[in-house]
Amino acid sequence: MTRTWSRLRRAVAARGFTPATWIPAASEGRAEEATIREARLIEELPISGRAVGASEPWPGPVAFLDGVQQYEVMAYAGASPLVVAEIAAAVMERRDRQLRVARATRRRVVLARPSVLADLGDSLTEHVAIELPEVGPPHPVRDFQLARRAIDAERGRLEVEVGSGFRRESDAWMIVDGSLSESPHWSNDPRMIGVIKSHATLPFAGDELEQYLRLRQGWRSPVFEPAGREVAPVFSWALRLWPWEGKDLLHGLIRIEAAATSAILEHADRLSRWLLAERSPVSTPDPRWDRLLYGIHAVELYLRASSLS
Amino acid sequence: MTALIGRVVATELKPSTPHQFHFWTARESPIGIGGIVRVEAPDRTVLGIVTDGFAYADLVTPIHDVIGADGDPALALSAPTDRTEIRLYTAAVLRQYPEEPLQPVPLGAVYLATDADVVSALRMDGFTVGERPTGVPIGVYHAGGVEAPVFLDADFLLGPEAAHLNITGVSGLATKTSAVEFLLGSIFQTFPAHKGSVAAVCFNVKGPDLCFLDQPGDLSDDDRRLHQRLGLRPEPFADMQLYAPYKADGVNLNSLRSNEALASNTVPLVWGLREVLDYAEVLLNRDDVDAKAGGFIDFLTERVVGKRFEDITLSREPLEVRSFADLEDFFRRIFEFMEVQAKGSEVWRNHHMATIRKVRNRLGNISLRAKGLVTDDGQPSDLPWGSFADRSVHVIDVAGLDPLAQDLVFARVVSKLREHLERRDLGVDHVVVFVDELNKYAPADGQDTYVRRMLLDLSERGRYLGLVLFSAQQFRSQVLRRVVGNAGTALFGRMDMDELATPGYGTLSPATRAKLAALPKGELMIRHPHFTQPLFVRFPRPAVLPGRLGVERFPPAPDLPFAAAVARHLRALDGAITTQRVAELIDGHREEDVRRSLHATRRARPDNILAYFASLLGRKVQREVPPARPLAGLRRTDDPYA
Numbered sequence: 019m020t021r022t023w024s025r026l027r028r029a030v031a032a033r034g035f036t037p038a039t040w041i042p043a044a045s046e047g048r049a050e051e052a053t054i055r056e057a058r059l060i061e062e063l064p065i066s067g068r069a070v071g072a073s074e075p076w077p078g079p080v081a082f083l084d085g086v087q088q089y090e091v092m093a094y095a096g097a098s099p100l101v102v103a104e105i106a107a108a109v110m111e112r113r114d115r116q117l118r119v120a121r122a123t124r125r126r127v128v129l130a131r132p133s134v135l136a137d138l139g140d141s142l143t144e145h146v147a148i149e150l151p152e153v154g155p156p157h158p159v160r161d162f163q164l165a166r167r168a169i170d171a172e173r174g175r176l177e178v179e180v181g182s183g184f185r186r187e188s189d190a191w192m193i194v195d196g197s198l199s200e201s202p203h204w205s206n207d208p209r210m211i212g213v214i215k216s217h218a219t220l221p222f223a224g225d226e227l228e229q230y231l232r233l234r235q236g237w238r239s240p241v242f243e244p245a246g247r248e249v250a251p252v253f254s255w256a257l258r259l260w261p262w263e264g265k266d267l268l269h270g271l272i273r274i275e276a277a278a279t280s281a282i283l284e285h286a287d288r289l290s291r292w293l294l295a296e297r298s299p300v301s302t303p304d305p306r307w308d309r310l311l312y313g314i315h316a317v318e319l320y321l322r323a324s325s326l327s
Numbered sequence: 328m329t330a331l332i333g334r335v336v337a338t339e340l341k342p343s344t345p346h347q348f349h350f351w352t353a354r355e356s357p358i359g360i361g362g363i364v365r366v367e368a369p370d371r372t373v374l375g376i377v378t379d380g381f382a383y384a385d386l387v388t389p390i391h392d393v394i395g396a397d398g399d400p401a402l403a404l405s406a407p408t409d410r411t412e413i414r415l416y417t418a419a420v421l422r423q424y425p426e427e428p429l430q431p432v433p434l435g436a437v438y439l440a441t442d443a444d445v446v447s448a449l450r451m452d453g454f455t456v457g458e459r460p461t462g463v464p465i466g467v468y469h470a471g472g473v474e475a476p477v478f479l480d481a482d483f484l485l486g487p488e489a490a491h492l493n494i495t496g497v498s499g500l501a502t503k504t505s506a507v508e509f510l511l512g513s514i515f516q517t518f519p520a521h522k523g524s525v526a527a528v529c530f531n532v533k534g535p536d537l538c539f540l541d542q543p544g545d546l547s548d549d550d551r552r553l554h555q556r557l558g559l560r561p562e563p564f565a566d567m568q569l570y571a572p573y574k575a576d577g578v579n580l581n582s583l584r585s586n587e588a589l590a591s592n593t594v595p596l597v598w599g600l601r602e603v604l605d606y607a608e609v610l611l612n613r614d615d616v617d618a619k620a621g622g623f624i625d626f627l628t629e630r631v632v633g634k635r636f637e638d639i640t641l642s643r644e645p646l647e648v649r650s651f652a653d654l655e656d657f658f659r660r661i662f663e664f665m666e667v668q669a670k671g672s673e674v675w676r677n678h679h680m681a682t683i684r685k686v687r688n689r690l691g692n693i694s695l696r697a698k699g700l701v702t703d704d705g706q707p708s709d710l711p712w713g714s715f716a717d718r719s720v721h722v723i724d725v726a727g728l729d730p731l732a733q734d735l736v737f738a739r740v741v742s743k744l745r746e747h748l749e750r751r752d753l754g755v756d757h758v759v760v761f762v763d764e765l766n767k768y769a770p771a772d773g774q775d776t777y778v779r780r781m782l783l784d785l786s787e788r789g790r791y792l793g794l795v796l797f798s799a800q801q802f803r804s805q806v807l808r809r810v811v812g813n814a815g816t817a818l819f820g821r822m823d824m825d826e827l828a829t830p831g832y833g834t835l836s837p838a839t840r841a842k843l844a845a846l847p848k849g850e851l852m853i854r855h856p857h858f859t860q861p862l863f864v865r866f867p868r869p870a871v872l873p874g875r876l877g878v879e880r881f882p883p884a885p886d887l888p889f890a891a892a893v894a895r896h897l898r899a900l901d902g903a904i905t906t907q908r909v910a911e912l913i914d915g916h917r918e919e920d921v922r923r924s925l926h927a928t929r930r931a932r933p934d935n936i937l938a939y940f941a942s943l944l945g946r947k948v949q950r951e952v953p954p955a956r957p958l959a960g961l962r963r964t965d966d967p968y969a
Contacts, residue, residue, distance in 0.1 A: 075407050115409040298395035298406040303387040312408050319385070319411065 029141030057221035063240035082313030357471030368435030375418035466864030489815030490790030496820025523756030524717035539877030
């Protein structure tokens with residue numbers, strides 16, 4: 019694979035496409051709409067939760083899984099955008115306090131309407147071509163939004179691929195950046211945990227939501243079952259890593275997803291204590307350091323540092 | 328090919344240049360400050376030496392570490408993950424292939440240097456191979472399991488291209504003396520035949536430092552292995568003579584090497600009036616030697632000392648001034664003549680009496696302050712001028728001498744070496760002169776002395792003659808800059824931080840300075856014309872007996888009564904001679920006559936030592952026993968305090 023997009027750029031230029039100069043903010047998080055989807059409480063606890071106890075180091079090796087994406091509009095065929103993206107996912111395993119890359123994959127993707135991709139012909143041999151749906155006439159903004167969703171989905175698939183590959187080789191605990199709903203395999207994996215930093219989708223409303231968002235540091239919410247996960251049901255709970263008082267309601271608040279099993283229910287406190295220990299070291303200078311576990315931060319750093327483009 | 332240890336990195340803020348580059352390594356890399364590395368890139372290979380190192384984590388500000396540990400340092404230890412760290416090194420370029428065009432160091436893979444890389448990086452391939460190699464082993468470069476011999480170029484160490492060596496470092500930890508002893512041994516074993524012969528003259532200025540160079544020391548297995556790695560035999564100096572003046576009694580040696588077992592190559596150093604007068608300028612400061620005094624000293628040198636001086640006003644017989652005693656008699660005759668017959672005149676042979684008195688006082692002072700070195704009998708015992716042997720070491724022990732006498736010894740020996748080397752009749756082609764405490768003899772500040780001027784001359788012109796200065800001091804910054812600046816090779820042992828803060832060390836990186844400040848014994852930093860950057864090496868302990876152990880193994884002989892001391896000297900020539908026999912022989916003779924006979928016997932080394940010695944003693948002096956005079960009786964008194 020070439021180290022840059024230059025070959026494709028030349029091919030695009032040769033076919034008379036209009037070069038683009040618009041480079042969107044790279045690697046934005048997955049697009050997510052803000053909403054409230056009321057969850058079903060599994061545990062009989064007040065929403066204000068309870069203290070999980072002092073942090074404990076995670077026993078044995080732990081793996082961290084994350085993915086990144088970078089994309090840009092390379093050119094226009096008429097009004098139809100040609101979007102290129104590099105997506106990557108990796109697992110870093112921690113043994114003896116040291117993180118090492120256990121598995122990593124990266125992929126280059128070209129997204130456009132089928133007719134545009136057809137025009138590119140042989141130039142796409144080193145890339146994965148993804149056809150965008152031809153809904154209506156070409157629209158540069160709408161087509162780009164479609165491309166972005168496709169990139170999100172492709173990144174999710176790559177993460178699942180990498181995670182599954184690691185799982186085939188190791189039964190270590192694996193912490194995923196984001197929801198376990200990406201794959202039914204993940205949601206059934208008893209040694210997998212999803213850590214969600216985003217609170218766009220909230221599980222409660224009204225007073226309950228207020229209580230949920232005012233969890234004290236070192237406390238967790240009762241275990242609940244998020245709504246809309248019929249295909250891959252999970253148990254979930256919130257955990258406050260850092261005191262929020264004087265900062266923001268969401269400061270240090272993470273939501274945890276794990277397999278919907280009685281064992282998880284039984285061990286929610288212990289898992290929370292292990293996660294509390296992951297507060298250190300803090301993952302500065304990332305602005306999300308209050309919710310971003312250092313292991314996930316390290317995976318992101320690795321993927322960006324080793325980016326092909 | 329050694330293992331890959333890093334990658335070159337270059338950023339806008341830290342770019343690679345033709346003389347410097349940066350590379351990162353894994354945390355457990357074997358590289359360190361002073362390590363030599365090879366950069367491999369397409370069409371270019373670069374050899375460099377690590378001059379600085381940095382480590383940092385992805386922490387933006389220390390406060391984040393405090394937050395992560397809840398303000399408790401103990402909790403920081405329990406963090407489940409170690410932060411990502413970088414080990415970033417800065418290296419100075421030693422050599423590039425191709426050498427032209429000279430370009431910035433490319434982004435390439437970094438490897439530990441191999442033996443061959445070390446040879447190439449230090450440009451030793453130019454003088455250690457071929458038909459006329461001139462490499463002299465100085466130690467081993469060691470890093471990451473690589474241990475490669477390092478050679479100095481004899482053409483740049485002993486001339487003619489460059490010459491002289493200076494070593495600096497704190498007392499006791501810098502191994503200055505050991506380094507010089509080792510290097511002298513190395514030179515003696517490897518100095519190439521096509522460059523001629525070499526000898527060394529070492530001034531022992533403190534304690535017993537250099538007194539036992541001919542005795543084997545105790546070496547560890549590692550020392551022996553290092554000798555072998557450098558292709559050297561761990562042996563003491565086979566041909567060594569120690570020269571020491573006498574103590575004031577004229578028969579006991581003023582040296583810590585006075586054990587009788589070592590007497591065979593321990594030689595008295597005794598000079599007469601002639602030897603001293605030639606270097607009067609050393610002993611008299613500038614205020615003393617004005618034009619008038621200088622003129623009178625020249626008169627003494629050219630017309631009187633060692634000549635038959637005829638002056639009817641002083642003596643009916645021609646005067647022969649050969650010793651300080653003769654000189655004193657000469658002065659006495661002048662003063663008597665001036666007082667009795669010159670009728671108040673103040674001028675004798677155009678020399679004012681005040682000048683004559685001044686010169687007499689100064690020269691008389693010399694014989695007092697340098698008693699033991701300067702003899703009254705006029706018969707010197709000196710270094711073997713004209714017959715220096717190849718690979719011989721001549722140690723001159725001046726540790727017990729008055730500083731004035733030390734200056735005299737130093738000036739005369741170096742001047743004589745230069746005279747003989749100029750005439751090519753010393754016996755060897757090159758002489759290494761080792762002077763410790765150089766800051767004392769060639770200080771950066773203070774009075775301009777004869778010795779300082781002589782050292783400067785030696786450092787600036789000695790290499791053309793084959794006269795090479797190896798010098799040492801604690802503080803290089805306190806030595807006359809031109810003297811140390813002329814040293815082609817510089818060695819640095821453990822250094823004092825204050826010294827390292829002086830401007831002379833500004834070209835060294837902070838890490839190199841820090842390493843120098845904590846350098847272990849047996850390690851040195853080297854600057855040599857072929858090495859474009861300073862290099863750290865390790866050298867074995869020299870295979871000679873250290874002075875401190877030498878004194879324990881060969882305790883100095885106690886000062887003996889006159890007869891026993893004379894017998895000891897004669898026993899060194901003939902082991903059968905007894906103290907009792909010598910006592911019988913010298914009984915009734917004046918001590919100065921005995922000393923003269925002893926020195927003459929030592930010089931002549933006849934077949935029959937005792938007979939020769941006895942023949943020179945001359946007539947006995949009759950004891951004068953004053954008649955006993957009756958003492959008047961003391962008057963008794965009752966006063967107890969009377």
